[in-house]
Amino acid sequence: MRFKFPQLRGLGHSVMAEHYDIALCDEAEAYLNYRLLGSRYRACLAAVEQLFKSLALTQQNGGHNG
Numbered sequence: 001m002r003f004k005f006p007q008l009r010g011l012g013h014s015v016m017a018e019h020y021d022i023a024l025c026d027e028a029e030a031y032l033n034y035r036l037l038g039s040r041y042r043a044c045l046a047a048v049e050q051l052f053k054s055l056a057l058t059q060q061n062g063g064h065n066g
Helices: 015-020 025-033 035-060
Strands: none
Touching (some): 025 035
């Protein structure tokens, strides 16, 4: 998950977190501007956003989507 949704340094305490977490705004900007990583990150965010919208509609319809 850290490859798709990196987090800020200090939020995690595992070895993996210490290695992959983002420490500086420049690192976050570089990640987003990197063609492959940035496009995949945006695609993942769009999918998560769509999922939450779908779940919200399902709840509004009393548990029935449609």
